[in-house]
Amino acid sequence: MSNVRYLTGEAVTYSSGTPGRALWSARQNHFVTDDLTDHGGPGEAATAIELFLGGVTACAVFMVERLAREAGLPLKRAEVKMSAIADRQAKRSGPPVLDQSAMHFELVGITEQDAAKLVETFKNR
Secondary structure, eight states, X not given: OOXXXXXXXXOEEEEOSSXXXXXXXXXXXXXXXXXXXXXXXXXXXXXXXXXXXXXHHHHHHHHHHHHHHHHTOOOOEEEEEEEEEXXXXXXXXXXXXXXXXXXXXXXXXXXXXXXXXXXXXXXXX
């Protein structure tokens, strides 16, 4: 277990000059993100919600891998899929929210019982 108490991160996103397209960077990594076509964006690159879901699923994979290592489990592969729905017509005060989300874990190399324990630990952290 790491002695580091806090996870830190920083990203910056800026307009690209193309309407509905932005560029974002994290450390020395640079990416393109697009708004949806019905919002005036090109709709070619990953959207903001897809980037958000990718971050959540990456966190889940890394945590499950760490938990398996700590428990001495022979996890060979972890795959986490997440889908979400946001009602764009809902009138809300405050920031946007997801109305529904679901995660599916596929953990290879361990028993179903061990997989269930890892997922439950992830959900409770």
